[in-house]
Amino acid sequence: MTKIRNLAVAGGLLASLALAACEKKFDPASGAAQTPPVEEVSNAGVVTVEHPNEFSVVAAGKVEAPHRLRVTGSVFPDINQEIPVISLASGRVVDIRVTLDQSVSKGQLMMKVQSPDAINAFDTYLKAANDELLANKAYVRAKDLYAHGAISQGMLEQAQDAEDDAKADLDAANRQLNTLGVDKNHPSDIVSVYAPISGVIVAQNVTNAAAAGVTYSGSATAFTIANLSHVWVICDVYENDLPLVQVGQEATLSLNAYPGKALAGRVSDIGPVLDPTIRTAKVRIEVTNPGMLRLGMFVTATLAGRTNEVHATVPADAILHLHDQDWVYVPAGGNHFRRIAVQAGDMQSGGNQEILSGIAPGQQVVKSVLQLESVLEAQ
Numbered sequence: 172m173t174k175i176r177n178l179a180v181a182g183g184l185l186a187s188l189a190l191a192a193c194e195k196k197f198d199p200a201s202g203a204a205q206t207p208p209v210e211e212v213s214n215a216g217v218v219t220v221e222h223p224n225e226f227s228v229v230a231a232g233k234v235e236a237p238h239r240l241r242v243t244g245s246v247f248p249d250i251n252q253e254i255p256v257i258s259l260a261s262g263r264v265v266d267i268r269v270t271l272d273q274s275v276s277k278g279q280l281m282m283k284v285q286s287p288d289a290i291n292a293f294d295t296y297l298k299a300a301n302d303e304l305l306a307n308k309a310y311v312r313a314k315d316l317y318a319h320g321a322i323s324q325g326m327l328e329q330a331q332d333a334e335d336d337a338k339a340d341l342d343a344a345n346r347q348l349n350t351l352g353v354d355k356n357h358p359s360d361i362v363s364v365y366a367p368i369s370g371v372i373v374a375q376n377v378t379n380a381a382a383a384g385v386t387y388s389g390s391a392t393a394f395t396i397a398n399l400s401h402v403w404v405i406c407d408v409y410e411n412d413l414p415l416v417q418v419g420q421e422a423t424l425s426l427n428a429y430p431g432k433a434l435a436g437r438v439s440d441i442g443p444v445l446d447p448t449i450r451t452a453k454v455r456i457e458v459t460n461p462g463m464l465r466l467g468m469f470v471t472a473t474l475a476g477r478t479n480e481v482h483a484t485v486p487a488d489a490i491l492h493l494h495d496q497d498w499v500y501v502p503a504g505g506n507h508f509r510r511i512a513v514q515a516g517d518m519q520s521g522g523n524q525e526i527l528s529g530i531a532p533g534q535q536v537v538k539s540v541l542q543l544e545s546v547l548e549a550q
Contacts, residue, residue: 216510223506226537231483233532234525238476239516240415241527242454244406246468248373249457252398257391260351260362261384262286264377269394271375275366281394284362284383292351293358296344299337306330306337370398373466402460404436404470407451415476416441422456423473426463434458436472483526484519488539499530500537508537 220226266283269275313330316322348355352362364383374395377383385391404424408416418441424434436458445452456472458464491498496512503509513529530536 217503218500218508218510220506220508223502223508226508227539228502228535229486229489229538231485231526231530231532231534231536232523233481234484234519235479235481236516236525238415238478238480239527240408240412240474240476241514242406242408242412242472242474244404244454244456244470244472246464246466246470247403247405248397248399248466249401249403252368252370252401253373254368254370254396254398255392256281256364256367256394256396257385258282258284258286258362258364258383258393259385260284260286260288261382261386262288262360262362264379264381264383264393265361267377267379269366269372271372273372275369275372275396277366277369279366280363281366282364282377282383284364285360286351286362286384287360288384288386289351289353289358289360289362292344292347292353293355296341296348296355299341299344303334303337303341306334310334364393366396368396368398370396373397397466399460399464399466402458402464402466403439404456404458404472406454406456406470406472407446407449408441408454410445410450410452413441413452416454416474420474422458423475424456424458425471425473427469427471429463432463434461434464438474481532482516483530483532483534484523485526485530485536486538487518487522487524488541489536490515490524491540497529498540499526500540501530502535 262284263286264282265285267281269279269281275281310330310333313322313327317324317327345355352364353359372394374392376390377393383393404422416438418438420438422436422438424436426432426434436456438454439457440455442453442455485499489499490513491500491510497515498510499513500508500510511529514527516525516527518524
């Protein structure tokens with residue numbers, strides 16, 4: 172059985188080698204004691220192998236591809252599709268039919284409000300209807316009298332003007348009832364509030380018996396509905412990277428929650444104001460939501476530039492995925508290999524994968540990390 176020895180570098184000035192006692196176990200087949208194949212310098216990311224020729228090393232290839240900028244962001248609702256639900260009739264909430272995070276359809280009943288505004292509006296309507304009826308009768312009588320020469324044309328015009336004013340008042344009173352949602356044929360002090368759009372309720376500011384409307388104490392916005400079929404991804408882009416971003420630029424979005432799945436988006440806005448602390452600007456990416464995007468999710472956006480650049484390529488087996496980071500091993504002289512952090516890109520033909528940063532084309536890397544990885548796991 173092999174026991175791994177760790178080399179520790181102390182103080183950064185002198186290297187003190189601490190060798191753990193290695194237990195040698197007799198191998199009946201060879202008649203010799205087994206020796207540990209790997210030693211790791213833990214704080215330097217270096218492993219030492221007994222027989223380095225057992226690990227195949229290849230030179231990193233190269234590929235020419237458009238320059239890509241990777242930025243992180245979060246999912247937000249499209250502000251143009253985020254609609255407040257307001258009760259135009261002020262009063263007390265007596266019935267709530269929906270709740271936070273619920274999906275609603277356009278025209279769905281959301282709540283009922285008991286409001287004196289409905290009563291006052293209907294009262295105004297009845298008075299306007301009576302005034303219009305009286306003004307119409309007076310106008311009809313004035314026309315008959317004028318036809319027989321009993322009144323002057325001026326008196327007829329006054330009667331006609333009174334009739335026109337009465338019609339205008341009646342029309343305004345009727346529109347007020349429609350605005351408040353009151354049926355003039357079945358008047359009530361209870362006003363129903365319906366969903367203006369289809370979407371998800373992302374905010375709720377009222378409960379039963381709470382005040383609603385714009386004239387009483389309380390929130391004027393009872394609910395907020397967001398249509399999440401299209402969302403925004405707001406990213407922070409550093410000042411020196413802004414020349415690489417343009418409105419209309421295509422973006423590829425990846426999610427931590429759904430690895431391996433990519434979404435297509437488009438840059439729709441570049442913020443005109445920089446954050447004075449971290450020197451970044453807000454870049455908005457519009458994307459169609461297939462249903463997996465949730466508000467607040469973290470997203471990584473890759474923006475393709477107009478100029479090409481050369482990147483390294485390595486066999487996919489040469490990349491170690493560990494703790495949300497990609498690594499490769501490169502020769503470090505003698506029988507040592509050093510672990511280097513890289514940024515992996517797209518898969519290439521022949522089982523190779525693009526490396527966006529970390530190593531250069533032509534640099535030597537361990538062809539397969541499976542052997543080294545198994546040794547590290549054993550430790």
